[in-house]
Amino acid sequence: MTSQPQPHGRVLIGKPGLDGHDRGAKFVARALRDDGFEVIYTGIRRSAEEIAAAAVQEDVDAVGLSLLSGAHNELFAAVLEALRNAKAEDIPVLGGGIIPEEDIPDLKRLGLRAVFTPGTPVEEILSAFRAAVEEHRKGRSV
């Protein structure tokens, strides 16, 4: 018998779009693991639909998206829509990448729960995921 700590929850880290740089995504994935999350990583260049389908199959409590390509408005919106189409709009989506400050309010209005930029401290990212997961777990019907 062990007394290994139990995971905080399950999260999916995805990289939509065409850019192939996944250092940021992997960094966050590892930080989440080291904080006690079960992290499903889907790899680079995924379509919004693929990310939504994986999030549903893996029954995650939050989805984190990492983007560098600049097409963040469209890609984030596409993932939110794909989740809605998969009847999974309750799963919170958090996004990070090189995102201009002025775009952040719009992204939040779109439905993104949190937006991280290269300057965001990792502790802030972790606590945003913790809060998102906890809230999602509380709100679940079954």
Place this chain on the structure above:
Amino acid sequence: MSPGADTLLAGVREKDPRAIGRAISIVEDGGPLAASILAALEHPCCEAALVIGVTGPGGAGKSTLTQALIAHYRTEGRRIGVVAVDPSSTLSGGALLGDRIRMMRHALDEDVVIRSMATRGRAGGICAAAGAAVRVMAYSGCEIVLLETVGVGQAELAVVHLADLTALVLAPGLGDDVQAMKAGLIELVDAIVVNKGDQPAAQALLAEMQAVAAATHRAVFCTSASDGTGVAQLAAGLGELADTLRQSDRIALRRQAARSIEVMDWALELLRPELKAAVAALGPLSGEPQALARLAIARLKATEE
């Protein structure tokens, strides 16, 4: 049965991806609805599904081969499940589950149900949770469930006992520690797959494995999972093997053995919180540890009578 479990099970039956995902989490976490869901999974369709273990060292190509087998079975129109087990970090309890990266080709195919699972610090092993996930998939109509697990570590390897038959995936160039673990793994499996057959060094490994296989009555296959070479032969070979095992009742015997492992896992899992409370109730602990453990167990039994 609670209405929540009823609705969820109906959803699983109708292949609703969300219901399947939730049902697996509930049985994995042992939540309030778990008992009713687990009871419903005792269903003939769950016995009909064939469970194929895929094990071997990290980097041998298990996930890529799983992907290739999925692609093959899909051309036959079969609905497929995959449970991919990876170790949890003992320090944080977290896990990085990356097997799915190699299987994204099937992400939009609703007849391919993929689930990543971490070993977690379970009191029992992972077989209770993995076995339940396999049955949820079977209940949703999966005819074959592939169980990927890395062939190191007791917890990870225990998963192999859930499978009706298991293939060991090896590849050239994986190093000396793999060499050392090979013999132990070969004992546990029915077939040996030399993967990365496109690499020249695979030929020597294949020759070595053919010699081992001749001595131990294992089937040997050579694949190149990344381009699909040899995968149809492997699938056919596994199918024949399953038929042979079924005819000789070996699959029935293995399932009985798997049941006893799952029951033991659940027993430990369910007992752990009670034991923990009983130990805590002893108060400040000083003295001989084993005697104290016996005392805690004795008191626990006494409260139940």
